[in-house]
Amino acid sequence: MTYRVETYEKTFAGHEPFIAQHRSSGFGILPASVQLEMALLGVAQRRAFAPLELVDVAFVRPFTVADDERVTGRLDVTFAERTRFELSAVTPDGRKAVSTGTGGPLPADARPPAAWEVTCPVPVPPERIYRGWAEAGLTYGPDFHTVRRLSVGDGTAEASLATVAQPVPWYSHPLLVDGVFQVVSCALQDLADGDAPGPMLPIGVARLALYANLSALTTGVTVRVRRTAVQDAWSVADAVLLDPAGQVVAELTGVRMRRLPAHRSAAAPGLLTRIEWTPADAPAPRRPATGTWVVLHDGGPDAAGAATVRALRADGARVVEVLPEGPAPATGADRRVMPRPDEAAFQRLWEEIGAPVEGVVHLWNTGPARPDQAELAAGLYACLAALKTLGQRQRSGRFLVATERAQPVAAGDAPEPARAALWGLVRTAAIEYPGLRPRLVDLDPASADALVAELGGDGPVEVGYRAGVRHEPVRVPLRASDSGRPPVRRDGRYLILGGHGGLGLAVARRLAGDGAGLVALVSRSGGTGADADALAGIESYGCRIASFAADVAAPGALTGVVAEIRQRFGDLHGVVHAAGALRDGLLRGTTAEDVAQVLRPKVDGLHELAAAVAGTDLDFAVLFASVSGTFGNLGQGGYAAANTYLDAYAHARGAPWTSVDWGLWGEVGMGTAVAEQLRRRGVRPLGTVEALDALMTVLRDDVRQVVIAHPDAPAGAPAAPATGTTPASTPAASPAPVPPATAPAAAASGPSPAGDVDAGRTEDGLAEFLAERLGIDGFDRTAPLTDYGINSIMSVELAEELSRRWRVTLPATLFLEYG
Incomplete structure (x- = not known):
């Protein structure tokens, strides 16, 4: 019909x-x-x-x-x-x-209902509500200032309305009806304690009954409101409009309103920081090297590896050179070829050397850049194998990793992401293997000879050289600038990888609240089992959701998704890569396969995303990384490597790519399980609203890498270096740039409160200590510590407490190593 x-x-x-x-x-x-x-x-x-x-x-x-x-x-x-x-x-x-x-x-016999009463004992000055709305970004001009008197109660409000606008032959008088919505907004919020009202937007009305023409009404109009329901995404109220004689002239039932995102001010102080490489003093003169050193290099006569070998041998040290390829060396020569640098190969190497190794220098991520897989095999995976197997044989030594163009040390640097991944791993190794004193040095071709000066065991964990000048990284406040454009386009279209997880849904809701017209969510599940209330909250902003099931790392999968989005809805305006996986555990128990599984969604997913959006004019392409990569994190070596890859990729590719190194989110995402433990240690997790506010600030700027995390507790308060997903050394009390931690001294070999205490008494003391801290009557010395729920955070707490009581220095990993 x-x-x-x-x-x-x-x-x-x-x-x-x-x-x-x-x-x-x-x-x-x-x-x-x-x-x-x-x-x-x-x-x-x-x-x-x-x-x-x-x-x-x-x-x-x-x-x-x-x-x-x-x-x-x-x-x-x-x-x-x-x-x-x-x-x-x-x-x-x-x-x-x-x-x-x-x-x-309306039916011919329809009559207005009787005016119902509301209890509203608290007067609210109308100028306060208009001022509060304006401060929150919702601005009404003088014609819309129709509320003349207002009082509120518990879910109720009553107001007098008036307008100075000249009468127009309307039906409903939009200025007065807007005044009704304003009063409904006040009834749906708690204003009785003096709080300013937040901005709200009507999203529906179940029924509007208009009993009289309102166009002539200009003064003496009363509106009464009573709240009827509170939902997750919106609240509901009824309202009646009364003429000067007290007769109901309009009735609105089922008025649904949702909160607008408040006007965003600058992010909280200290929340937005960045890493800046600044010139530093030359290292202190080193003592001549002794003992046996192992240098992993490419064998070239003019490279940094050759200069290192010459310097060590000039000191009188024994040097074993290990090359990734080449002819087999003569029998007995201190040179090895290791075409497959896995754990078995390094175990054979240490056994052949026999004597304790004084130091290892790894340079396989220097020289001309190679394809990613070759760089990862020679750097990330080889270094993991070397660290693990060496750590099994000895608890002390030196482990120096040199890279070339792995970090953005100087302006204009385009780091190699696969080499940067090694930095995340070694930052974590510096926490987990303090006795081996892992350190990192990034070079350029003009600084090959500078590496020799860093062979001493002491010094910062990280340094970089450009044109022979030494630099150190410091964490400084981000001086965010505003490009002048809103970070989210009105009715814009956005893609979120990992979109059905807690973090992805939180970002989607923020994009919707800021005006997005479409958010496309991608995950393996395609939204099966996703939070239905969260999805409804996104749609309540008038934003459409499109869900896709895809493995982000599978070749071509994202290209297909983006092509479908383009065909159905149009080109994308922004993308967020929030996909990821965790396989936490100490490096000593981590396999190459574990690391590969963590890298896959982040690294392979990134390349698939870049290929899918190639040629699209994006406003932003945000990579969700983590401070575990920026500072290292106990038990997250693989995750740290994946995130440092993202950081370097953003630097190398430039706009619109931005890598955000997140601290712990305390309300959504993978960190909620440990948030309370970290709060006890002085680490303040990110609130969802403040985190997303900070993200919007970043999107207004043009920045490649930013850290969004609260600083740790100031000196004297409980601190949590490198636990959870928090920065390792960012004191809150210091407004000056904060350098990353220096390399730790070798850890004590074991707890010994006095020289004459025998092993039995030490074991008794440990058992009593653990029973006390775990709150149990008796401690079973044969049971694995994991049976008592000891995780990485608790291990740090126990090691710190035992160090204080026994006046020794114990590694943070002690109770995980021997658990």
Whole structure:
């Protein structure tokens, strides 16, 4: 059956009073009350007023108009058994529904209901609510300041409305109806304690019954509101509008409103930082090397490895050179070829050397860059095998890792991501193997000879050389600048990898709240089992959700997803790579396969994403990394490596790529299980709102890598170096740049409160200590410590406490190593 359709169009300009005086986050918004007036006129076919109603009104998305913009609104009214209307915005991307519903005349015998009463004992000055809204980014011009008197109660509000605007032949008087929405917003919030109201936006009305023409009403109008429901994403209330005689002239039932994101101010002090490489003093003169040293290099006569070998032998040390390829050396020569540098190969190497190794120098990530897999095999995986097997044989020594162009030491540097991954691993090794004193040095071709000066065991964990000048990394505040454009486009389209997880859904909701029209969520599950309330909350902003099931690392999978998005919805405006996996555990128990499984979603997923969006003009491409990569983290060597790869990729590729090194999120994501333990240690997890506020600040800027994390507790308070996913050395009390930690001294060989205490008494003391700390009556010395729930954080706490009591220095990993 074909129904008659009438279409009305009106073009709205940013300077018109209804738009210019009704603004949110810098944009003019066509008020919901004006949309209702347009619907009423269309349903009534612009005839003389008669009582009528609108039912099941949904405000699908905001109708926004920029200052210099003109947007056409199109109202389609379909006259069927029940008259339907749809108001849409006509944009270059096509028509977008703004509000929908049905309507028609009220029955001839319909009478207004009796006015119900509300209890509102607390007066609220109207200027306070308008000032609060303005501070939060929702600005009303003078014509919309219709609330003259307001009082509130528990879910209730009553107000007097008046307007100075000249009467116009409306049906519903949009200025007064907007005043009703304002009062509903106050009833849905707790203002009795003096709090400022947050901005709210109407998203629906179950029924609007208009019993009288409101156009002549300018003063003496009363509105009463009572809350009827509170949902996760919105709240609901009923309202009545009374004329000066106290008669109900309009009734709104089931008014649904949701909170708007508040106007974002600058991120919390100290929350946004970056790593800056600054010139540093030359290292202290080193003592001549002694003992046996192992140098892993490519064998070239002019490279840093050759210079290191010459210097060590000139000191009188024995040097065993290990090359990745080449002819087999003569029997007895201190040179080896290791074409497959796995654990078995290094175990054979240490056995052949026989004597304790004084130092290892790893240079297999220097020289001309090679494909990623070759760099990872020679660097990340070989270093893991060397550290593990050496750590099994001895607890002390030196382990120096030299790379070339693995870090953005100087302006314009484009680091090699696969080499940078090694830095994440070694930063963690510096925590887990303090006796081996792991250190990192990044070189350029002009600084090959500088490595010799770093062969001493002491010094910072990380240094870099450019043109022979030594640099050290420091953490400094990010001086964020504002590009002038909103980070989220109105009706923009965005893709989130890992989108159905807690973090992905939180980001999606923020994008929706800031005006996104589409968020495409990708995960292996495709949304099966995802939080239905969270998805509904995203859609409540008028944002469409498209879910896709895909393995982000599978070749071509993301290309297919992006092609489908482009075909169905249009080009993307931004992407967020939040996919990841954890396989936490100490390096001594980590296999190459464990590391590969952690790298796969982050690294392979990144390359698949880059290929999928190649040629797309993106506003941003955000990589979710972690401070575990920036500073190292106990039990997260593989995860740290994956995240440092992302950091370097953003530096190497430039805009629009940005890597965000997140601290622990305390309310969503993978860190919630340990958040409370870390709070006890002085680590403040990120709140969801403050984290997303900081992210929006970053998106307004043009920055390649940023750390978003709270500084640790100041000196004297409980501190948590490298536990959970928090920075290793970022004291909150210091406003100056903070250098990463220096290399730790060799750990004590074991707990011994006095020289004459025998092993039996030491074991007794340990058992008593553990029983006390674990809150148990007796400690079973034969049971694995993991049976008592000891994890990496608890291991750190126990080692620190035992170190204080027995006045020794114990490694943070002690109770994990021997558990």
